[in-house]
Amino acid sequence: MSQALASSPVAEIVAELLTDAVRQAEAAAVLGIADVSLEVRCGCKGPGTVAWLDSLDVPVPEKFNSWLPLGERGRIARLGMTEFLIEGDAAVVERLTTTPRAAGVYPVQREDAALMLGGARVNELLRQTCNVNFAALNLADRPVVLTSLIGVGVTVLLEQTAQGLIYRIWCDGSYGRYVFETLHDIAHELGGGTVSPQHLYA
Amino acid sequence: MKIMTCPLNGPRPVSEFFYWGEVRPMPDPDTCTDAEWADYVFNRNGAPGVKREWWCHTPSNTWFIAERDTEKDVVLKTYFYQGDA
Numbered sequence: 001m002s003q004a005l006a007s008s009p010v011a012e013i014v015a016e017l018l019t020d021a022v023r024q025a026e027a028a029a030v031l032g033i034a035d036v037s038l039e040v041r042c043g044c045k046g047p048g049t050v051a052w053l054d055s056l057d058v059p060v061p062e063k064f065n066s067w068l069p070l071g072e073r074g075r076i077a078r079l080g081m082t083e084f085l086i087e088g089d090a091a092v093v094e095r096l097t098t099t100p101r102a103a104g105v106y107p108v109q110r111e112d113a114a115l116m117l118g119g120a121r122v123n124e125l126l127r128q129t130c131n132v133n134f135a136a137l138n139l140a141d142r143p144v145v146l147t148s149l150i151g152v153g154v155t156v157l158l159e160q161t162a163q164g165l166i167y168r169i170w171c172d173g174s175y176g177r178y179v180f181e182t183l184h185d186i187a188h189e190l191g192g193g194t195v196s197p198q199h200l201y202a
Numbered sequence: 203m204k205i206m207t208c209p210l211n212g213p214r215p216v217s218e219f220f221y222w223g224e225v226r227p228m229p230d231p232d233t234c235t236d237a238e239w240a241d242y243v244f245n246r247n248g249a250p251g252v253k254r255e256w257w258c259h260t261p262s263n264t265w266f267i268a269e270r271d272t273e274k275d276v277v278l279k280t281y282f283y284q285g286d287a
Contacts, residue, residue, distance in 0.1 A: 064210060080210055080262050131203075131215045146211060146262035148218045153261035 008037035009113040009173035010180045017184050019193040028199035031119035031192025033183050036168070036201075037176070040093045041110045045083035048104025053084065056099060058092055060084075065144045067157055075168075077144045077157055083108065085155065085170070113176025115183070118166040118200040121190045126167070128186055134158065139165070150182050166200050207280050208259040209266050222256035225267060225283075252278065 008014070014035045019027045028034075044052075053060050059076060061068045067077040074089025085108075086093055101107070117125065126134055130149045137143045137158060145156045152175045157168040171179050184194050204216040224247065229238050247253075250273035257268045257280070269278040 080264060131218075146259075147214065148261050155261075 004038055004040045005111060005173075008035055009111070009176035010035050010037060010115075013177050013180050013184075014194060017181070017194040019195055023193075024195040024199050027119075027187075027191075027193040028195045029119055031121040031125060031187045031190050032117070032195040032200050033180070033187050033192070034116045034195050034197040034200050035114070035180070036116050036197050037112065037114045037173070039088050039114060040090050041085065041087035041112070041114075042093050042097050043083065043085050043108030043110045044096065044101070044105055045079075045108050046104045046106040047082055048102050049082050049084060052102040052105045053096075055102070056095055058086070058096070061142070063141065065146065067142045067144050075157065075159070077155070079144065079146060079155060085110065087114075110170075111173045112170040113173045113179060115169045115171075115180060116166055116197060116200050117169065117183070117187075118164055119192055120164075121192065122165070122167060124190055125183065125186050129183070130156075132156075134167070150179065152179055154179075161201060163200065163202060206257070206268065206277055208262075208264055209280055209282050210264045211259055211262055214259065218259055218261060220258045220260050222258060222265075225254040225256060 050060055059068045059070065061076065061078040064078060064081055067075050070076050070086065070089040070092050074092060075087055077085045079085055086096060123135055130147060132145055132147045139158055139160050143158055147154060147156065149169065152171050155170045159166050159168060187193055205213045206216045206219050207213045226242065229242055231239060252269060252271050255268050255270055256265065258265050265283070266280055267283050268280045270276065271278060
């Protein structure tokens with residue numbers, strides 16, 4: 001399991017590409033991409049995981065490939081049948097990483113590059129980079145999609161916020177720079193760019 | 203674009219999948235003959251027809267069985283493996 005990374009896998013490229021502070025709000029409204037790799041997260045999987053999470057009072061999404069909110073700023077995503085990604089709620093992550101695991105529960109090391117996309121033109125970027133039609137998904141189902149984006153295996157979570165629809169994307173950290181740079185280039189062409197996370201998710 | 207249906211994640215382009223060969227029951231190495239074991243290890247059935255094959259949806263690492271007509275390259279159905287892996 002893991003908690004917060006010491007440094008983001010995309011820190012260097014983000015520093016290089018970050019939009020000027022005065023333009024970030026404008027860029028985020030069109031198509032913003034932000035690095036959220038440093039959020040606390042952990043993963044677990046196995047046939048005993050659902051019962052173990054229940055015993056720790058952690059809400060478990062009933063449907064495969066869906067998610068539930070955790071606290072004010074966290075989330076738990078069910079990846080397939082018996083794997084879970086927990087992020088953003090430090091208390092829950094702490095509980096899960098310090099409580100002895102039950103039988104049939106195995107840790108999943110999460111050292112992802114984690115990105116957030118949002119803005120009016122985000123679907124245009126996704127249509128260029130991914131085969132899944134995200135616009136056809138029902139947001140009320142809180143969908144999680146495991147697919148391939150510019151050739152990289154990714155987990156995508158759709159979240160409707162007060163500021164609009166945002167897409168959270170996780171991929172292996174070693175692909176982070178390639179994914180971030182490619183998505184930034186497309187976002188830039190569409191009038192957006194790299195922004196701080198608070199412009200997408202207050 | 204060819205579409206394959208993952209039993210868990212639904213229809214996806216075939217580029218998201220990995221082929222891992224025909225489902226082939228392994229003979230018991232303690233009781234089979236050397237010839238049977240050598241046949242299992244070295245020989246493959248290349249004749250076209252409907253075959254049961256291992257496939258994996260790589261973004262989610264979901265393994266499943268696809269019944270595929272290898273003569274027409276048409277996937278007839280996909281489902282999770284039932285039995286001892």
